[in-house]
Amino acid sequence: MNNKDVVIIGGGAAGLAAAVACRERGIEDILIIERESALGGILKQCIHDGFGLIKFQHSYTGPEYAQKYIDQVEERNIEYLLDSMVIDITSQKVLTVVNKSGLKKYKAKSIILAMGCRERTRGAIGIPGTRPAGIYTAGVAQNLINIHNYMIGKEVVILGSGDIGLIMARRLMLEGATVKMVLELLPYGSGLPRNFNQCLSDYDIPLHLNHTVVDIKGNKRVEAITMAKVDPHGKVTLSTCQEVPCDTLLLSVGLIPENELSKMAGIQMDPLTGGALVDEYGQTTVKGIFACGNVLQVHDIVDNVSLEAEHIVNGVERYFSSLVIPENNIKIEPGEGLRYVLPQHIQYLDDTVFSFRVKKPGNKKQIIFRNDHRIIKKKSFIRVNPAEMIRIKLTSSELSDISDSKLLKVELNE
Amino acid sequence: MSRNTDNHFDVIIIGAGVVGCSIARELSRFKVRVAVLEKESDVGWGSSCRNSGVIHAGFNNQPGTLMAKYCVEGNQSFHSLVEELDVPFQKTGKLVVAKNNREIAGLKKLKKQGECNGVKNLDIIDEQEIKKLEPNIKGVAALLSPETGITSPYLYTIALAENALKNGVQFYLDTEVENIEKKSSGDFVLKTQNKQFIADYLINSAGVYCDEIAKMADIDHYRIYPCRGEYYVLDKNASSLISHLIYPVPNIEEGGLGIHLTPTVDGNVLIGPSNEYLNKKNDYAVTTEIVQKLFQEAQEYLPGISSKYFIRNYAGIRAKQTPPLQGGYRDYVIEKSEKVPNMINLIGIESPGLTAAYPIAKQVVTMIDKKEKLSPNPDFNPSRKSILRFEEQDEKTKRKLVEQDSDYGEVICRCEQVTKKEILQAIDNPLGARSLISIKYRSRAMMGRCQGGYCQTRIMELLKEKYNYRWNDFLLRGSESYMLTGNRSNGEPAL
Numbered sequence: 001m002n003n004k005d006v007v008i009i010g011g012g013a014a015g016l017a018a019a020v021a022c023r024e025r026g027i028e029d030i031l032i033i034e035r036e037s038a039l040g041g042i043l044k045q046c047i048h049d050g051f052g053l054i055k056f057q058h059s060y061t062g063p064e065y066a067q068k069y070i071d072q073v074e075e076r077n078i079e080y081l082l083d084s085m086v087i088d089i090t091s092q093k094v095l096t097v098v099n100k101s102g103l104k105k106y107k108a109k110s111i112i113l114a115m116g117c118r119e120r121t122r123g124a125i126g127i128p129g130t131r132p133a134g135i136y137t138a139g140v141a142q143n144l145i146n147i148h149n150y151m152i153g154k155e156v157v158i159l160g161s162g163d164i165g166l167i168m169a170r171r172l173m174l175e176g177a178t179v180k181m182v183l184e185l186l187p188y189g190s191g192l193p194r195n196f197n198q199c200l201s202d203y204d205i206p207l208h209l210n211h212t213v214v215d216i217k218g219n220k221r222v223e224a225i226t227m228a229k230v231d232p233h234g235k236v237t238l239s240t241c242q243e244v245p246c247d248t249l250l251l252s253v254g255l256i257p258e259n260e261l262s263k264m265a266g267i268q269m270d271p272l273t274g275g276a277l278v279d280e281y282g283q284t285t286v287k288g289i290f291a292c293g294n295v296l297q298v299h300d301i302v303d304n305v306s307l308e309a310e311h312i313v314n315g316v317e318r319y320f321s322s323l324v325i326p327e328n329n330i331k332i333e334p335g336e337g338l339r340y341v342l343p344q345h346i347q348y349l350d351d352t353v354f355s356f357r358v359k360k361p362g363n364k365k366q367i368i369f370r371n372d373h374r375i376i377k378k379k380s381f382i383r384v385n386p387a388e389m390i391r392i393k394l395t396s397s398e399l400s401d402i403s404d405s406k407l408l409k410v411e412l413n414e
Numbered sequence: 415m416s417r418n419t420d421n422h423f424d425v426i427i428i429g430a431g432v433v434g435c436s437i438a439r440e441l442s443r444f445k446v447r448v449a450v451l452e453k454e455s456d457v458g459w460g461s462s463c464r465n466s467g468v469i470h471a472g473f474n475n476q477p478g479t480l481m482a483k484y485c486v487e488g489n490q491s492f493h494s495l496v497e498e499l500d501v502p503f504q505k506t507g508k509l510v511v512a513k514n515n516r517e518i519a520g521l522k523k524l525k526k527q528g529e530c531n532g533v534k535n536l537d538i539i540d541e542q543e544i545k546k547l548e549p550n551i552k553g554v555a556a557l558l559s560p561e562t563g564i565t566s567p568y569l570y571t572i573a574l575a576e577n578a579l580k581n582g583v584q585f586y587l588d589t590e591v592e593n594i595e596k597k598s599s600g601d602f603v604l605k606t607q608n609k610q611f612i613a614d615y616l617i618n619s620a621g622v623y624c625d626e627i628a629k630m631a632d633i634d635h636y637r638i639y640p641c642r643g644e645y646y647v648l649d650k651n652a653s654s655l656i657s658h659l660i661y662p663v664p665n666i667e668e669g670g671l672g673i674h675l676t677p678t679v680d681g682n683v684l685i686g687p688s689n690e691y692l693n694k695k696n697d698y699a700v701t702t703e704i705v706q707k708l709f710q711e712a713q714e715y716l717p718g719i720s721s722k723y724f725i726r727n728y729a730g731i732r733a734k735q736t737p738p739l740q741g742g743y744r745d746y747v748i749e750k751s752e753k754v755p756n757m758i759n760l761i762g763i764e765s766p767g768l769t770a771a772y773p774i775a776k777q778v779v780t781m782i783d784k785k786e787k788l789s790p791n792p793d794f795n796p797s798r799k800s801i802l803r804f805e806e807q808d809e810k811t812k813r814k815l816v817e818q819d820s821d822y823g824e825v826i827c828r829c830e831q832v833t834k835k836e837i838l839q840a841i842d843n844p845l846g847a848r849s850l851i852s853i854k855y856r857s858r859a860m861m862g863r864c865q866g867g868y869c870q871t872r873i874m875e876l877l878k879e880k881y882n883y884r885w886n887d888f889l890l891r892g893s894e895s896y897m898l899t900g901n902r903s904n905g906e907p908a909l
Contacts, residue, residue: 035825085828085831087825098816099824100821101820103813103816118868121865121867123727124724129699129700130697130698130699131698131727132890133889133897137867140867147871148871148875149901150900152898152899219696220892220893221894221896236702247899
């Protein structure tokens, strides 16, 4: 058994930032465990720019952004394992890791979960039709094109307007493929507004809102898809079915936090985020295990992942200190109009950033933090969009106003 | 029986499904030159990989039928068979659940029928006993069949084929029979796209295409009506919901067993199959209406099922002899043709074909042996090993495996914890089937909840590394199912 102060699972954006922050706080004995053969996570294949605007006030590509953190990990001699998979983790914080050199056990004082997320697949949303070659999730297509230098199709239809799908629409156009259209089930786009402009409008790729794929044709390779309109209740209008010849269907239909290991450790999950239930420092229901990045909540931009990872290290530091942790147990609940709120509970009453997403886009809205009938904080927005994660800070003094009911509701109001 | 020429065989089997591969293996016990011709790029790609994976006990079939006889025999001999072949088999038991009191009569009928067929240990249990066995299932009574079990239908078919291959049977994949000619010498001449074959005996185990193969040999009184069944595959997280196979009381007119819930040997749960006659024999599409229906019907038994468990759909096609208006079942036809000597036709081998395949194969061999007095193959080895699954080993064994071979230390498929070693073994399979689907069936990589999102590109890297694949060599499911359309910007692939 090897002992470690902090074991970080995942060497992507969250894991790297957490590792650097841990070392900054004087934690020496850190180990990053990465399953791939290089650090950087999904950023490695995101060769477009737009990363780092918040953190560095500069637009970097994904690999450049990752490299800034990889350099810091290297400079600080933070230990990491590559090509290593954590296959088991217990609530006692014992990790089983397998790699070419063997099967090893680590006993960690603290664990930081930074495993990221995976893409929702065709099977998960049950798209009817045949199952030929030529159906890819956007991320797999991105990997094949950007990392492996292959082309995955010539005539492409994209289902779902998530950011990776939009980025890939542009990428495929630049590589000589034709992106015929992007179909989106919802009455509004799922990606960031800037990506609709830079990736669709600039390339004359049509976006069809309220549309979905109701059939896939072809036995060997995709030959066509059938698109159809959906009514406001999400029901397909069969009279609107239209066949679109294509050889590729790309899916960008959502991301799911990758929490199989968290569940093994007995951590309680939040069905709303698909991630762990945490306090304001990312501590899960298993003391000493923390979560950050896309494994906790699917982020909109990587800068927020780094910020979140750096923030939760405060929690790790406190966990190591002999300070008595206050147990205020204030529960946070998303009210009307919000998909979720993080953290789900708070203990310390320090200045705390709450992050959440709205369910629908809207103009002139207010976010209200309410304790019983009292309004703790109110913030107005000209426009809200589910694609963008909203972050609002409540100060320590605002939080100390919370009364005995210990329930803080976050609502979206007109 | 013995031949020397390259393309002349004592017996040619058309169709490498579970029945064709079983016959091939049974024949390899004797000194017979056997070839199996398969139109697909791997064995078992028809109905054999597209079913519920159930080893039925035999109470669903009418007494006196071949279906009943071979099903019961198949069930009772399956355990020793899979010991030889190293194929997973779990006797999970099955519950046929009556949703209301009216359906109880159906249970009694099934029990009586099963007992008449020789099925052991059948019992009718009440609501309380159902709750004890299956706390999540709703029902007023159920028929409990402890002899019913589950296997992996594709691993079973692959195992049969690999063992037959090892014992001397030749497999020709991507080899579709286009024409059959019966020479005056008695020989069959089979034309395929690239090669001509000659055979003394011809066995037609072409599944849904058996009527068309028969017709090529001028036997035109068989008719197959393709009948599609669609399925949902649920995440392993759903495996705790049920431990038995859960079936409704069958509707005899429909000719299916009804939409049921089946645990798989890998820990998933299947919902399906539906029952829908088609005009085409290769339309494996799933449809919106049926997918929704499957989900609704499954919820009637298991309210805990939700869409968050969905990971994949698939469909299979039954080789039914009964036309759509008639429905129901017609018994298997396993016969030597009177019109065309030395041709054996296997017609309408639908459910319980997976269970019945082994006794059917023995029957076919008996039919040939009767006439030819086959001499045993002294080198026949009934044993065969499957790819060892790293995930299923205890920690000590895992540790040892990595020490022995570092390829066990590289987990390629995270969801199913499949290592590089297993994937390389799958790629190097003895039949030489190297489509991604072939690797998936053999290794379980790409079968988990991310459906290859993580491992697919890594498996492609291994194929490139090992076989120097170019872009157009990567196939999903046999010839022309290209994964890729070229190299990027004429650049060299960086794999």
